[in-house]
Amino acid sequence: MNKILGVLLLIGVFPLPYDYYIYLRTVIMLGTLYILVRDWKESDSQTKGVLIVIVILFNSLSPIYLTKMIWIVIDLISGLYLLNYKKHNI
DSSP, rough: HHHHEEEEEEHTTOOOOOOHHHHHHHHHHHHHHHHHTTTTTOOOOOHHHHHHHHHHHHHSSSSSOOOHHHHHHHHHHHHHHTTTTTTOOO
16 A cells, blocks of 8 residues: 555656546555554654655645645655655565
8 A cells, every 4th residue: 555655656756647646645644644544553653744744744625735846855755755664665
């Protein structure tokens, strides 16, 4: 799951139709929330914090609007973090 989310975020750095980014927000929010709940007991507070920040940033219910350049940086950092996330790799 985390590898798929990471790849979707890295794809998000390219210029794509706006609908992809709406889809991306929802998928990343739900997927990261799932990982957070699934691994809650085994995760340390730093890991929980990073995952919570990702869920908040990609919240599709109350979106955070930032410039494209800032989103590219967030997508890269979040994508690389999720690609390297080690707990319960599926």
